Amino acid sequence: MRSFNNKVAAITGAASGMGRQLAVQLARHGCHLALSDVNESGLAETQVLARQANRAIRISVRTLDVSDRKAVFDWADATAREHGKVNLIFNNAGVGLASTAEATWHWGQKGTTSARSTRISRNSATARGAVTLASPS
Numbered sequence: 001m002r003s004f005n006n007k008v009a010a011i012t013g014a015a016s017g018m019g020r021q022l023a024v025q026l027a028r029h030g031c032h033l034a035l036s037d038v039n040e041s042g043l044a045e046t047q048v049l050a051r052q053a054n055r056a057i058r059i060s061v062r063t064l065d066v067s068d069r070k071a072v073f074d075w076a077d078a079t080a081r082e083h084g085k086v087n088l089i090f091n092n093a094g095v096g097l098a099s100t101a102e103a104t105w106h107w108g109q110k111g112t113t114s115a116r117s118t119r120i121s122r123n124s125a126t127a128r129g130a131v132t133l134a135s136p137s
């Protein structure tokens with residue numbers, strides 16, 4: 001991918017830390033954003049920061065827990081609908097040792113493409129990158 005301009009990135013765990021920084025940096029490069037996190041207020045702050053970084057991009061936000069399979073799939077559907085495509089998926093929200101087996105699988109432990117990102121890819125038909133930042137330990 002030569003440029004992030006006019007691409008669409010979906011980021012989980014976007015309310016703080018690396019997810020927030022990723023959102024702001026991508027916004028500076030003209031990338032549209034679909035942001036999610038379980039932390040509603042932190043997510044709203046990230047939305048403000050990304051908006052300050054770039055007034056021209058489209059930003060959607062969704063409060064969800066990534067261990068909630070239906071909520072994630074609903075978000076994937078909504079993201080594909082609202083943005084028309086998804087080019088990059090960042091599986092960033094943390095998963096600890098206490099997570100369930102199903103949640104762990106969804107975090108891409110069998111590779112970088114999780115069930116969630118596959119779903120987004122299928123809906124958008126344009127996603128090329130799925131990046132898993134989560135460390136399970």
Ligand SMILES: NC(=O)c1ccc[n+]([C@@H]2O[C@H](COP(=O)([O-])OP(=O)(O)OC[C@H]3O[C@@H](n4cnc5c(N)ncnc54)[C@H](O)[C@@H]3O)[C@@H](O)[C@H]2O)c1
Pocket residue numbers: 012013014015016017018019036037038039042064065066067092093094095133134135136
């Ligand atoms: N910071 C590091 O040095 C480092 C190194 C290797 C891997 N990682 C991984 O990168 C990811 C981000 O790290 P960070 O330091 O930015 O962490 P962070 O704690 O600052 O941010 C994680 C975000 O994920 C959200 N989150 C947690 N559980 C969630 C859930 N069930 N559903 C939705 N959102 C949830 C939190 O609200 C938070 O906003 C983590 O998965 C971490 O394991 C971080």
